[in-house]
Amino acid sequence: MKHAAQLEELARYTAHAEAMGGEKKLAARREAGVLNARERLDVLLDADSFLESGMFARGIRPEVAATTPADSKVAGYGRIDGRNVAVVSNDFTVLGASSSAINGKKIRHMREVATERGMPLVFLGESAGARMPDRMGASGRAMLGQDLVEYLRDRKTPWVSALLGNCFGSSTWYSCMSDFAVMRKGATMAVASSRVTSIAINQEVDAEELGGWRLHAEITGLVDMVVDTDEQALQAVRRFLDYLPSNNGEPAPRRSVPPGTDETGQGVLEALPESRTTVYDVRHIINSIVDLDSFFEIKARFGKSIATGLARIDGRTVGILANNPKFKGGAIDIDAMRKATSFLVLCDSYNIPIVFLVDQPGFLIGTDSEKRWAPGRIMNWMNAISLVSVPKISIIMRKSYGQAYLNMGGGKNSHEVLAWPTADLGFVxxxxxxxxxxxxxxxxxxxxxxxxxxxxxxxxSPWSLAALYETHAVIDPRDTRKMLKGLLDVHCGRGFVGKHALSNWPTSY
Structure with a gap:
């Protein structure tokens, strides 16, 4: 065979890279029920679609060149449901997937290609942080800051992160910049490991307390979804991207409508209590309005008096921002304010129309709220909603009190305002x-x-609001889905692409 020696050399280099950190480490992961970096790509991507970039990269220091296959980050391109994506999968079996001079170049290349070619970028996080020998001294400092846009988040294309193990350094940074972050239970995310933190502050630090899923899903809000396994996390990534366009220059995708969907609207009255003071779970109403099984909730464990998520109505992707009286009677606390604002940013950045479902008694006030910057959070929300250019439809179901009437899309803050006969429009x-x-x-x-x-x-009453033409229609709640289908066709009929004034909004604030 011609060029046999060269082809044999290629096979040898390929086998070395695919062996990752060695069979002993890979076996330990199998025993623990955790996928390795390449197996994760097999689950995430369409079959046989992965094109690797940088398979033969090695650590820049001579002493690790032979033991750093792919330099601990498997990168390249693939397809998810037929659409191109760029991906970086951290290989923890090779020096803990630590960030180095070489694998930093791989991340940068994936980021640049994804942006220039208009495709989503997926990070599969599990890393030990910076590779100390590469970062020590003046030469290590010189490595940093050479890429002026490394931490620029301009939302030209969707970024998604899965936190699948111990995540420090770059895995943390890119997760915080992503549009969606899913975390497997047992994973952690922090600036540095509990060991390093313990040494730095001279006291013992529990890893779960420092950066576990409860912290980030329920307190910081940095994680959007929590799952039990790697496979579930990767399926969540696939499902999230299915609602989004590949880039901000495209309308959100439209899918077929499941059979029987249009019969769900009759369930709205069953979900809404007769008494105006009785609490209920707004998610039952959401599921009665949207296409069957299409509601994909985001930040379900954080700021729970507001429910946010992506869904479909008549096959169109929509963002649902709904008050949830099941929690705190629907009173909007600080976490819910942050959650609502970040959700507006997501939808406006990717041309997703927004549906507000309103039933709120106002903001949760008190000394704790003031200490946590309530007025600033409320005005941040108003600033964001003023900049939103995608179609906004507000449905006033029951209460809509005080300043929060405007935050939840009242007045000119929505393109269409509908009310149910049960609407209650007061200041308090x-x-x-x-x-x-x-x-x-x-x-x-x-x-x-x-x-x-x-x-x-x-x-x-809604009749007083309708008399002033501050609501465009008072409707039977059972007709909500029908009205939304018609209004979305009016406002998005030819495919909507917005102005993206929120594309540089801070990702974590």
Whole structure:
């Protein structure tokens, strides 16, 4: 065979790279039920679609050149449901997938190609942080800051991260910059490992407490979804990307509508309690409005008085931003404010129309809220909604009180405002309004109190709002899906691409 020696050399180099950190380390992962870097790509990508870039890269230092196959990061291109993506999969079996001079170049190349060619970028995170010998001293400092846009997030294409093990350094940074981050239970994410942190602060630090899934899904909000296995995390990545365009210059994709979907609208009345003070889970209403099984919730464990997620209505991708009275009666706390604002940024960046489902008694006020910068969070939200250019449709289901009326798409903050007959438009709860305006409690004068209460409620009805043409229609709740289908066709009929004024909004704030 011609060129046999060269082809044999190629096979030898290829086998070395594919062996990763060696059979002993790979066997340990199998025993632990954790996929390795290349197996993760097999699950994530369409079959036989992966094109590797940098397979023969090695660590830059002579002493590690022979023991750093692919320099610990497997990178390249593949397809997800037929669409091209760029991907970086960290190989923890090779020096803990530590960041180095060479594999940093691989990440940069993937980032540049994804941006220039308009394709999503996926990071499969598991890394020990910086490779110390590469980063020590003046030469190590000189490595940093050579790429001025390394940490620029301009949202030209979607970025997605899966946190699948111990994630420090670059895995943390890129997760915080991603549009969606899914975390496997047992993984951690932090600036540095618990060992390094313990040494730095001279006290023991528990890894789970430092950067576990409960912290990031429930307290920091940096993680959008939590799953049990690598496979579930990779399927979540695939599903998230299915709702998004490949880049911000394309409309969001449209899919077929599952049979029986249009019958779900009848479930709205069953989900909405008769009593205006009875709590309920708004997710039941969401599932009655959107295409069957299409609601993909984001940040379900964080800021729970607002529910956010991607869904489809008549096959179109939409963003759902809904008050959820099941938690705190729907009162909007600081975490919910942050969650809502970041969701507006996501939808506007990728041409996804937004549907507000409104049932809120206002913002959760108090000294803790003020200490956590409530006025600034509220105005951040208003700044964001003012910059949103995608179609916005607001549906006032029950309460819509105070300043939050505007934050939830009231007035000119939505292109279309609909109300149900159950809508209640006031500045505060009507009973509280009587007490504030007339310094009167029911026990003081029940007859007068009830008369004043009825007066306030009449002025707060959807009919008063409709008379001022501040709501464009008052509809039967069972017709909500039908109305949304029609309005989305009006506003997105030819495929909508927005102005992306929020594309540089901070990713973590």
């Amino acid at each position: 709860d009507p009973a509280l309004g009587v007490h504030i305006l007339h310094k009167l409690k029911r026990e003081d004068d029940p007859e007068r109190f009830d008369g004043l209460l009825a007066e306030i409620r009449k002025d707060s």
